[in-house]
Amino acid sequence: MTGETDLRTLLGEMRPELNPGRYAFTMAEGGVPSGVSPVVTVAEPEGLTLVVSQADADAAGMGYDYVAGWITLRVHSALDAVGLTAAVARALADEGLSCNVVAGFHHDHLFVRYDQAERAMETLRRLADSAR
Template structure:
């Protein structure tokens, strides 16, 4: 499978991010219970081992089924740009644009794409902010 070259330059990352909303609700949760860890691991969108326990990003229905608090459901927006792992500024640019309108976000950078998680009720506003940021970044002379 041919892979595109990763983008490193801040403006090019922002201009190429193509924010795309995903369906579904997600919950961030953590546990030290080994049975729950085993049950959640294969169904998780993301897993991270922290000193305090194993953290998961789970679909809301899975989180509820496993007994986690699902009172803060999050929506997911995938940034379509293939940002380089050593690229600088994508997360800062996205978080700053959202923060200016009081939209909290949690970023998860995976290998190919960055993912933005925002409170469900702010999904449409966040998407419009990210689309405006992408447009503004692509309109600047010299943007790739």
């Protein structure tokens, strides 16, 4: 189950996939509310950050300021791979696109402003094409 470490391979085979839906970054006081299924949780000293579907956040009455599209890089990247996050962030930044990255065991996940998700996908496809 060893992930890929070669940067050129990672970029050329990243196969970005835009997951359906809108995702809200929110805070949970006292744990995850009933009926909410987070796709990401991050425990910080200030509280529990959740990334949840916007529908879940709305139904639970959770406040949020940022709604994102969720892009999964389908290449199985090693957790100790060097340069993938930097290359992706640089390509998106060059297009004026913000990006929040979360590394899972198998894949990297990017959260970009929802209204810019298609532009981000185009940028990532160009980056992959240039690495092949």
